[in-house]
Amino acid sequence: MRVLGIETSCDETGVALYDSERGLLAHTLFSQVAMHAEFGGVVPELASRDHVRKLVPLIRKVFDMAEVPFGEVDGVVYTAGPGLIGALMVGASVARSLAWTWDVPALGVHHMEGHLLAPMLEDRPPRFPFVALLVSGGHTMLVDVQGVGQYRILGESLDDAAGEAFDKTAKMMGLPYPGGPMLSKLADQGKPGVFEFPRPMVDRPGMDFSFSGLKTAVRLKVAEHAVDETVPEEVMADIACGFQEAVIDTMVIKCRRALKETGHRALVIAGGVSANRRLREKLAAMAEERHCKLFYPRLEFCTDNGAMIAYAGCQRLLAGQRSDLGIEVRARWPL
Numbered sequence: 306m307r308v309l310g311i312e313t314s315c316d317e318t319g320v321a322l323y324d325s326e327r328g329l330l331a332h333t334l335f336s337q338v339a340m341h342a343e344f345g346g347v348v349p350e351l352a353s354r355d356h357v358r359k360l361v362p363l364i365r366k367v368f369d370m371a372e373v374p375f376g377e378v379d380g381v382v383y384t385a386g387p388g389l390i391g392a393l394m395v396g397a398s399v400a401r402s403l404a405w406t407w408d409v410p411a412l413g414v415h416h417m418e419g420h421l422l423a424p425m426l427e428d429r430p431p432r433f434p435f436v437a438l439l440v441s442g443g444h445t446m447l448v449d450v451q452g453v454g455q456y457r458i459l460g461e462s463l464d465d466a467a468g469e470a471f472d473k474t475a476k477m478m479g480l481p482y483p484g485g486p487m488l489s490k491l492a493d494q495g496k497p498g499v500f501e502f503p504r505p506m507v508d509r510p511g512m513d514f515s516f517s518g519l520k521t522a523v524r525l526k527v528a529e530h531a532v533d534e535t536v537p538e539e540v541m542a543d544i545a546c547g548f549q550e551a552v553i554d555t556m557v558i559k560c561r562r563a564l565k566e567t568g569h570r571a572l573v574i575a576g577g578v579s580a581n582r583r584l585r586e587k588l589a590a591m592a593e594e595r596h597c598k599l600f601y602p603r604l605e606f607c608t609d610n611g612a613m614i615a616y617a618g619c620q621r622l623l624a625g626q627r628s629d630l631g632i633e634v635r636a637r638w639p640l
């Protein structure tokens with residue numbers, strides 16, 4: 306089965322062709338980061354309009370890249386949520402219209418399921434069952450994954466998502482947009498242990514997270530070290546490092562608990578924050594200690610992309626899932 310996958314839930318227009326026999330045929334992406342940078346964050350209306358401009362040319366391009374005649378697919382799948390409602394509508398409308406004209410099924414995919422299954426696109430994919438840590442700009446979840454569509458939420462963030470905590474803290478520290486990767490870069494130049502921040506909720510049982518208190522702790526630390534309203538670069542790097550270590554240690558502790566509770570021997574990390582080098586390092590060490598294996602997508606498939614949606618949607622279509630003709634999208638949607 307060959308499917309076209311479309312991702313437009315936020316600020317990336319991602320398109321891919323996936324073949325259940327041959328694997329990923331081609332994928333392409335346009336990031337709106339430069340456009341939103343001017344505003345210090347994603348402007349939903351601008352995001353929708355840019356998806357309108359970019360989506361159809363990218364679809365043509367992906368067929369060319371794969372050397373597949375335009376429209377020769379068995380299905381069209383698209384992100385139906387969660388995400389920005391206007392942005393989702395663009396992808397859903399285009400996907401449904403193409404599926405109608407090509408006379409093939411269309412199916413809406415859960416964005417986080419796309420992230421969760423992204424490591425399946427790698428040469429050595431994880432085998433079910435596994436524990437998945439999903440860490441993006443909008444979600445932080447630990448999931449017991451028994452198979453495609455068989456998900457049990459073990460824990461999630463009670464307030465800010467991990468990526469959101471990175472982004473908000475970065476903004477507060479005056480770092481340029483997009484904050485998360487910038488903060489992590491700065492943290493890599495700092496020294497661990499100079500500033501210790503709390504590891505939220507690790508003293509409580511369970512696998513939920515809470516990150517919103519950390520940004521306040523960072524704000525107070527920045528204010529404490531400001532001289533004439535500026536903080537020396539070196540101190541900023543040490544603060545960033547302390548923050549990153551606190552977020553990562555919390556995630557490592559909860560992942561260890563999840564592996565222990567489920568007895569699974571594989572841990573998957575996915576979503577934008579799984580691009581974080583230090584997180585991968587620390588989780589790999591913990592996994593090794595427990596004789597477990599760590600899996601993650603290649604860097605370009607950690608953040609939003611069309612390939613993960615094409616893969617997840619293809620699995621759903623292969624399982625026989627179909628939907629009616631309505632164009633439905635959801636800003637919020639539990640996994």
Ligand code: KG4
Binds near residue numbers: 440471483581609
């Ligand atoms: O999965 P994604 O592209 O979009 C959502 O579904 O939200 O994730 C984006 C998030 C942003 O919050 C971004 O700051 C964060 O992932 N992120 C990082 C890194 N790269 C991206 N956070 C920490 N370290 C990174 N290297």
Ligand code: ZN
Binds near residue numbers: 420442608609
């Ligand atoms: Zn995402």
